[in-house]
Amino acid sequence: MEDVLGNSACSQFTVNNFPLESIFDLSSNEDEKIVSLGFMDLQGVQDLISPPFLEIMTAAQQVPSLISSQVPPTPPPSKNIDSPQAINQPATPNSSSISSASSEAFNEPAKVDDQEENQQKIKKQLKPKKTNQKRQREPRFAFMTKSEVDHLEDGYRWRKYGQKAVKNSPFPRSYYRCTTASCNVKKRVERSFSDPSNVITTYEGQHTHPSPIVPPPNLGGSHLSTAMSAAALDMPMQRTPPNYHQHHRQQPFTDSLSPSNFGHNIGSINSILHEKRICTPGTGPSLLEDHGLLQDILPSHMLKEE
DNA sequence: CGCTTTTGACCAGCGC
DNA sequence: GCGCTGGTCAAAAGCG
Numbered sequence: 286m287e288d289v290l291g292n293s294a295c296s297q298f299t300v301n302n303f304p305l306e307s308i309f310d311l312s313s314n315e316d317e318k319i320v321s322l323g324f325m326d327l328q329g330v331q332d333l334i335s336p337p338f339l340e341i342m343t344a345a346q347q348v349p350s351l352i353s354s355q356v357p358p359t360p361p362p363s364k365n366i367d368s369p370q371a372i373n374q375p376a377t378p379n380s381s382s383i384s385s386a387s388s389e390a391f392n393e394p395a396k397v398d399d400q401e402e403n404q405q406k407i408k409k410q411l412k413p414k415k416t417n418q419k420r421q422r423e424p425r426f427a428f429m430t431k432s433e434v435d436h437l438e439d440g441y442r443w444r445k446y447g448q449k450a451v452k453n454s455p456f457p458r459s460y461y462r463c464t465t466a467s468c469n470v471k472k473r474v475e476r477s478f479s480d481p482s483n484v485i486t487t488y489e490g491q492h493t494h495p496s497p498i499v500p501p502p503n504l505g506g507s508h509l510s511t512a513m514s515a516a517a518l519d520m521p522m523q524r525t526p527p528n529y530h531q532h533h534r535q536q537p538f539t540d541s542l543s544p545s546n547f548g549h550n551i552g553s554i555n556s557i558l559h560e561k562r563i564c565t566p567g568t569g570p571s572l573l574e575d576h577g578l579l580q581d582i583l584p585s586h587m588l589k590e591e
Numbered sequence: 592c593g594c595t596t597t598t599g600a601c602c603a604g605c606g607c
Numbered sequence: 608g609c610g611c612t613g614g615t616c617a618a619a620a621g622c623g
Contacts, residue, residue, distance in 0.1 A: 445596055447615060460614070
């Protein structure tokens, strides 16, 4: 673990490029200690070199172990509170780190379904009954995007259901929910206090349906379309419609570290990376970031496969 | 008319 | 227990 954590590329990347704004608010399960790391906690003051973050970074290099756990396009996974693996994720490398990176839910067997149905029923009720358990949360994934608009077009349709002022920030946080009836995916959007040009988006849950916005074919070549079609079935942040990149510059690392990306195969990851390189204008600094960061983050063999 | 956004209120969790 | 904060609800308003 320390070997990985001590990876200078990782530290450098975190400290120099995304000092305090890289958000990986990845709630795991009823063990809410990660959940407690809210945006504002992480943003600005949170030491991202802390183990949870670095575990995620580590998880980025554990892709092969995740590839086998392809996320089915079925109801969003929930936390299996009965699963010892879901509880008290040890700060050990490999699978445990991956689990702490909000992927444990993806790896849960089908037995979760019943629980998750109950959970969703409860969620749909106005007043969820409070049981012995703490409120369950979907796996979350946050990333930061350089954008002038708050609500990034990610190919899904969202309905805003709330807005709250954020502590220590002049920018409000907006709450969105996927408009698809059976889909409980939510996302939160807020502007980075330390860098207002950055928009922090947190996705919670997993889409149970393909993206309603079908990207036009032959944009960016086969790599792009492959990545899109695959990603469209999964987490929203994976897919980036053409117009998305026209207006926004997403921090590359976030895509590459997306747990859902891990849920696919390396080819898909490479496709997404390829997509970004295709779509990111070479005139901006993002290209430089892209190039350097991706190399830092991704195992070298993955980049070679491109 | 249907859908989305706005916004104040309410509730739960957490720390003191 | 109390206050703070995050998250959600739901009525009203806005929009196409």
